[in-house]
Amino acid sequence: MRRVRTLGLLGTGVIGGGWAARALHFGIDVLAADLKPEMEEWIRGAVANAEASLARLTLAPLPPKGKLSFTTDLQAMARQADFIQENIPEQLELKQRVLAAVSHHAPADVVIASSTSGLMPSDLQRDMVAPERFLVAHPFNPVYLLPLVELVGGRQTSTAALDAASTFFTYIGMHALRVRREVPGHLTDRLQEALWREILHMVNEDVATTGELDDSIVYGPGLRWAAMGTNLIYHLAGGESGMRHMLRQFGPCLQWPWTKLEAPELSEALIDKMVAGTQAQAAGRSIRELERLRDDYLVAIQQVLKPYNIGAGATLRALEERLYEAAAAGARARIDAADQPLRLVETYVRPEWIDYNGHMTDSRYLQVFGDATDALFRYAGVDDGYRRSGRAMYTVETHVTHKAEARALEPLYVTTRVLEVDDKRVRLLHSLHRRRDEALVASARQLYLHVNTPPGKASPMEAGVRARLAVLQAAHASDQTEDRRS
Numbered sequence: 001m002r003r004v005r006t007l008g009l010l011g012t013g014v015i016g017g018g019w020a021a022r023a024l025h026f027g028i029d030v031l032a033a034d035l036k037p038e039m040e041e042w043i044r045g046a047v048a049n050a051e052a053s054l055a056r057l058t059l060a061p062l063p064p065k066g067k068l069s070f071t072t073d074l075q076a077m078a079r080q081a082d083f084i085q086e087n088i089p090e091q092l093e094l095k096q097r098v099l100a101a102v103s104h105h106a107p108a109d110v111v112i113a114s115s116t117s118g119l120m121p122s123d124l125q126r127d128m129v130a131p132e133r134f135l136v137a138h139p140f141n142p143v144y145l146l147p148l149v150e151l152v153g154g155r156q157t158s159t160a161a162l163d164a165a166s167t168f169f170t171y172i173g174m175h176a177l178r179v180r181r182e183v184p185g186h187l188t189d190r191l192q193e194a195l196w197r198e199i200l201h202m203v204n205e206d207v208a209t210t211g212e213l214d215d216s217i218v219y220g221p222g223l224r225w226a227a228m229g230t231n232l233i234y235h236l237a238g239g240e241s242g243m244r245h246m247l248r249q250f251g252p253c254l255q256w257p258w259t260k261l262e263a264p265e266l267s268e269a270l271i272d273k274m275v276a277g278t279q280a281q282a283a284g285r286s287i288r289e290l291e292r293l294r295d296d297y298l299v300a301i302q303q304v305l306k307p308y309n310i311g312a313g314a315t316l317r318a319l320e321e322r323l324y325e326a327a328a329a330g331a332r333a334r335i336d337a338a339d340q341p342l343r344l345v346e347t348y349v350r351p352e353w354i355d356y357n358g359h360m361t362d363s364r365y366l367q368v369f370g371d372a373t374d375a376l377f378r379y380a381g382v383d384d385g386y387r388r389s390g391r392a393m394y395t396v397e398t399h400v401t402h403k404a405e406a407r408a409l410e411p412l413y414v415t416t417r418v419l420e421v422d423d424k425r426v427r428l429l430h431s432l433h434r435r436r437d438e439a440l441v442a443s444a445r446q447l448y449l450h451v452n453t454p455p456g457k458a459s460p461m462e463a464g465v466r467a468r469l470a471v472l473q474a475a476h477a478s479d480q481t482e483d484r485r486s
């Protein structure tokens with residue numbers, strides 16, 4: 001299977017738009033195809049809208065954004081894409097027909113995946129050319145913020161296609177959940193559907209309003225579900241002996257008529273109650289407003305979960321580790337080439353970094369200089385493994401001098417010099433430059449202390465780390481360029 005540089009989208013509605021935003025953000029070009037030409041404007045709007053919250057998901061250094069193009073020529077898209085994600089309406093015959101047509105034009109090493117919420121991959125791949133490269137990749141709305149994607153193979157799907165899809169989705173920051181065998185609704189929608197049927201019953205029987213039922217989740221189980229699923233949570237409910245005790249204690253309830261999994265009839269009266277209930281919950285807020293609120297807390301929850309390395313926080317942490325490592329690898333190559341001075345970070349002023357004067361805001365200087373330090377220390381051997389062993393570099397002092405302005409989208413780079421290194425301390429000088437005229441925008445002098453993290457005490461750094469930094473210090477000692485004196 002080929003490396004994915006261009007993602008082809010088939011259908012550019014809610015889900016296609018979400019895929020586009022996520023892929024573009026992580027540096028993948030997107031070729032979006034839809035029958036309706038007016039969807040071009042729609043998808044560009046959807047991507048811009050998603051970018052507002054997506055941009056706050058991680059501060060890790062990102063590759064340059066991908067480019068979005070649009071076509072109504074499905075065959076042209078199929079010929080050019082390295083990976084195709086289908087997102088057309090949920091109708092079996094329509095999907096079968098369109099997937100078969102597209103498979104005639106896409107080379108056999110191009111994976112084709114469907115976003116279907118519940119159709120079976122064996123049915124969808126039936127008429128395709130090279131059906132072994134087809135699978136279901138079921139995402140969740142908003143695709144650009146929720147990391148889960150269920151991967152489901154059909155009878156003819158190859159392991160190579162599932163592996164390639166897994167690699168690609170992980171690359172764009174997702175948690176690829178391999179479903180062992182195909183079942184209608186896959187895993188998540190089957191679970192969601194059970195809850196949904198109970199909701200419809202309870203609204204139908206006037207047991208509760210839509211708002212009360214949402215409260216019954218939001219103030220309780222919903223908080224737990226963000227990081228632990230029902231099974232692990234019930235294991236905790238059993239006390240010291242866990243799930244075994246829980247099943248003994250609550251097992252008899254399974255015989256009681258708590259649930260009614262057959263769905264109720266969707267009568268007009270029930271529809272009216274559902275609509276009136278949710279309108280009352282929305283309390284005059286538009287869908288766009290509610291989406292923004294949802295996106296903001298989804299970003300915040302993932303950031304909160306990150307230090308606990310659990311659930312979506314673990315996915316975000318792994319993604320950031322990869323992004324920092326990729327940035328450091330680029331820097332490492334430049335260090336090895338003995339570039340003088342070291343160019344450790346190449347970036348540009350992202351629109352959300354701007355203050356009310358239209359310039360890059362203070363805190364972003366620290367972020368960019370921090371990224372340069374991160375790349376340098378990784379080169380020296382202070383990486384995630386080193387930190388997990390209970391040793392780290394702590395910032396003791398930072399002195400930033402501002403010299404010139406940086407405006408939105410301005411390309412920038414950071415050069416770094418090791419001024420001093422001893423057993424426990426490293427002194428660095430970073431210089432931030434505008435790429436267009438090489439002007440010095442700001443410099444930062446920083447002092448780092450090597451710390452044994454459990455007691456939080458200064459300690460000697462590993463000999464190899466010190467030696468690598470000392471080599472750089474010696475190389476930089478002779479450098480007398482202007483920004484060194486700033």
Ligand SMILES: NC(=O)c1ccc[n+]([C@@H]2O[C@H](COP(=O)([O-])OP(=O)(O)OC[C@H]3O[C@@H](n4cnc5c(N)ncnc54)[C@H](O)[C@@H]3O)[C@@H](O)[C@H]2O)c1
Nearest residue numbers: 011012013014015034035087088089090115116117139141
């Ligand atoms: N909406 C969700 O929450 C959600 C979540 C996960 C998966 N899905 C699945 O994603 C798929 C798409 O759902 P959606 O909500 O984005 O639908 P949508 O109606 O918003 O978008 C469908 C798009 O497909 C286009 N289209 C229709 N026929 C086409 C064809 N023959 N060729 C190219 N484009 C065509 C339409 O013009 C439209 O833009 C469905 O299979 C759905 O089950 C939806």
